[in-house]
Each structure stands twice: as structure tokens, then as C-alpha cells.
Amino acid sequence: MPRRTATMLASTLMLIALLCAGVFIKVPYSEMSPGPTVNTLAEHDGEPVLQISGRKTYPTTGHLNMTTVRVTSADYNMNLVEAVYGWLAHDNKVVPHDTLYPDGKTEQQSTQENAEEFTQSQESAKVAALKKLGIPVRSWVIVATVLKGSPAEGRLHAGDVVKAVDGTDVKAPGDVAKLVTRHKAGQDVVFTIVPAKEQAAAEKAQKTALRTRNVTITTAKSHDSGQQRAIVGISAGNDHTFPFTIDIKLADVGGPSAGLMFALGIVDKLTPGDLTGGKFVAGTGTIDDDGHVGPIGGVEMKTVGARSKGARFFLTPKDNCAAAAKDGPDGLTLVRVDTLDDALKALEDIRTGKTADLPECTTEG
Template structure:
């Protein structure tokens, strides 16, 4: 066989071997790509995204789109060829697998966590919008979760209302941990609670639950990497009672990043006139009960997804501004927001056509 032919054959076989290896060898990466956007003022799956009853609502126009990111599943094993393609693709982002699924988190665990965060973001969006409108909202501290195998298991339950710890009234979720950690591990701590079933019954009857009980729990030692402290094995959260019904109908979406856009959509439906002036506005950002907007992941994917659907303005959490500004899709204007008030001020300028001084995102 001529040397040239042998060299070409060897090179071809080497290339085939490398391609096979690239396809067969898994790499520890996952991929993010632009997901669908949904107009919080419109319909999705044949029904309104925001459904409000028991309170007068107003006609809306334009778009206030929440945005999403698609990610590969926890058990998907990307190969080298796919990783290289993802790195080269402009609209996709390849990241270490542990970034999306830390500590070996399964698909089921991730889905459950995202569902819980999505539910909490809806509650905070409702609270932030109603507070902005000076509509009273009743709030209280509850047991959000109980850690399996912890001292609190079987003693406290998710949904129990925490009225006091060791006789000190609890006003915020953070108060619970502060009061528990005043103890040393092995000491007893007393929770005054309204059991979840009694609270639910009172709410159903439109009454205030008054029956309380004291629960004594012996604290254990924390097992995390920080300073050892007393724990009982619960996380505290906040529950609310609203003066009318607000339902958010959006399936197959998870995480907390739609909070801001839900809050704006609720505000728009409860106030006369159009918040957007008919413009196409999209955005993202977590929101807390006080209306503070927080950062999210996958901002580059969300701006691409928003622009592909026709968005002209994108409400961007201040902490995400630098990343978003590095590669902003043509025709999309980033608007920096720190709070719901910032977003409402920006929307006022947008609908009025006075956009010269909108807060900008810079690299």
C-alpha cells in the first residue's frame, strides 16, 4: 500500500475513533437554552394566567411576559460532541452539571424544589402587589418544612402557625432561628403554636384561630460545616390571608424568577388603564413580600427568549444587569430595577413614550 494511502487511511480511522469517543464519552456538563415566555396579562393553555375574583378588575393590554429557561434533566449525560456544540452555539449555555443539580440532586428532588419556590414566588407576588395598592394582607409565621429524623419530626408539622418561642412572640420567620439558637444543644425549647388543622378550619370559616398549644422540643446539634448550634429541624416561612381570591394558572413552570412579572400583572388587573400602554414588556426577577427584586439564573437565555417573541423592553434585576448587558439581543432594551416601585416607574415612562432616562444596564 502506498505510503500516502496508508497515511490517509490511518488519519481517517483516527478521526472516526475520535468522533466515536466524542459521542460515547459522557462529560459532567448540562445545557441551558431559552425557554418559552408567557404573557401574565393573557391566556395560557386556554385559560387566563391571572384569575381574580371578589374584587373589581380592569381591562389590560400589551404584554408583561415572564420568561423561562430550558435545562437538560438531572439524569441526562451529555457527550463531548454535544458539549462542544453547546459551547459554540450562541443562544445556548453549557455549564457544569453540579451548577444545576448540586450535591447529586435527582430530577424528582429538583422538580419538587422548583415547585415549592414557584408557589412561594406566587404568594410573595400577591403580597407585594396588594401592599403596593394599600390593600391589607394578613400574614403569620408558619412551620414551612420539618426535617426527617430531626427532633421536631412528629412534634411540629408543616402549616403549624408559630405564635411564640419560649414565650417571646414571633413576628418574622427569622425570629424562630434566632430564638432557638439562644439555646445550647440538648436544652429544651417551647413552641406555642396553632396546629395546622385548626388554622385551616378557622380560615375556612373566615375566623381567627385562637386555640393554641405548647410543644416542648429538645434541641440537637447542627451537622453543617459552620459553627455548631442548637437546632430543632424546621424551616420557618410566612403564610397569608388575602381579602379576595387571586389564582395563578401556569403549569410546567418552576422556580422563583417569575415573581416580579406576576406582581406587575396583578397590579395591572387591579388598576384602571394599561400599565404597559400596549407595549411589549418582558422581564424576570424574584420578589419578596416587601417588593424587593432579586437576581435569577440564566439571564442571557431569558433575554434571547424574550426578544424572539417580540419584546422591546426587558425588566432586569439590578444584580443581573452586568451579565445581561454583555450580549443583549438587538432591538431589546434592558431596564434596571431593584424594586417593584422601580418597575412601575419604568412602565409609566414606557407607556408615556418618555424612555430617554430609563435606568440602564451596563457591563
């Protein structure tokens, strides 16, 4: 056999051997890629994404698209060949497995957490939108979660309304922790609550729950990595009553990152005219009850997904701007926003053709 032929054969066999080895070598990585993008002003799977009843709504045009990221499952074992391909692919991103599933989190746990965050983002989007429109929303502080094995287990329950702690009125979720940590571990703290069942019954009857009861809990010492403090083992949150019904119908989506786009869609449907002027606008970002926009993960994937569907403008949380601008898709203007007001002003500029006035993202932020 000629030397040249033998060399080529040996090289080919070596390459085949390396590829075979790469298929069987597992690596601790996961992959992110652009996911579906959905117009909050339109229908998805045959029904409107935003359904509002009990209040006059107005026709809308254009797009206000929320964006998503598709990720490999927690139990997916990526091989070396797939990892290399993902690193080379422009539209995909390979990241350490623990980035997406920290502390050995299972697929079920991740899905549950994403579902809870998605529900909370919907609530905050409704509150922020209605506040912007000057529509009153009733809010109160509740027990959001009770830690298993904690002093509060069996004493407080998710959904209980927290009226006061040690006789001091509670106005915001953060007040609860402040008042509890005034104690030393082993001391008693008194919660004044409306039990969840009584609150639910009052809401159903469209009444205000007036009867309260006191619950005394002995605090314990915290065991997390932070500074030691007194705890009872709950997290506090907000609950709301809206003056009319707003339903967000979007299955198989999780996480908090659609909050901004939901809020904009609600504002658009509840006000005359339209926010986009018929333009295709997409975006992302968490939102809180006061309309502050927060950063999200996978922004590079979301911009790619939005542009592939036809978006021309992308509302980008301020803290995501630098990452988004490093390799933004051609033809997509990345607009920096920090609040709901910023997003509404950007839409006004887009609608009226004043795109030169838009605060565009740069690699510096």
C-alpha cells in the same frame, strides 16, 4: 494510490474516528437554552394566567412576559460532541452538571424543589402587589418544614402557626431561629402554636383561630458546616390570607424567577389603564413580600428567548445586569430594577415614551 489521496483518506478516517469517539465519551456537563415565555396578562393553554375573583379588574393591553430556561434532565449523559456544539452555539450555555444538580440531586428532587419555590414566588407576588396597592393582607408565621429525625419531628408539623417562642411573640420567620439559638443544645424551648388543622378549619370558616397550645422541645446541636448552635429542626415561613381570590394558572413551570412579572400582572389587572401602554415588555426576578427584586439564574438565556418572541424591553434584576449586558440581544433594552417600585417606574417611562430616562444595564451592573 497517490500520496495526496492517501493523506486525504487518512485524514477523513481520523476525523470519523474522532467524531465516533466524541459520541461515546460522556462528560459531566449539562445544557441550558431559552425556554418558553408567557404573557402574564393573557391566556396560556386556553385559560387566563392570572384569574382574579371577588374584586373589580380592568382590561389590559401589551405584554408582561415571564421568561424561563430549558435545562437537560439530571440523568441526561451529555457526550463530548454535544458539549462542544453547545459551547459554540450562541443561544445555548454548557455548564457543569453540579451547577444545576448539586450534591447528586435527582430529577424528582429538583422538580419538587422548583415546584415549592414556584408556589412561594406566587404567594410573595400576591403580597407585594396588594401591599403596593394598599390592600390589606393578613400574614402569620408558620412551620414551613420539619426535618426528618430532628427533635421537632412529631412535635411540630408543617402549617402550624407559631405565635410565640418561650413566651416572646413571633412577628417574622427570622424571629424563630433567633429565639431558638439563644439556648444551648440540650435545653428546652417552648413553642406556642395554633395546630395546622385548627388553623385550616378557622380559615375555611373565615374566622380567627384563638385556641393555642404549648409544645416543649429539647434542642439539639447543629451538624451543618456553619457555626454550631442549638436547633429544633424546622424552617419557618409566612402564610397569608387574601381579601379576594387570586389564582395563577401556569403548569410545567418551576422556580422563583417569575415573581416580579406576576406581581406586575396583578397590579395591572387591579388598576385602571394599563402599565405597558401596549408595549412588549418581558422580564425576570424573584420578589419578596416587601417588593424587593432578587437575582435569578440563566438570565442570558431568558433575554434571548424574550427577544425571539418580540420583546423590546427586559426588566432585569440589578444583580443580573452585568451578565445580561455582556451579550444582550440586539433590539432589546435591558432595564435595571431592584424593587417593584423600580419596575413600575420603568413601565411608566416605557408607556409614556420616556425611554431615554430608563436605567439601562451595563457590563458593570
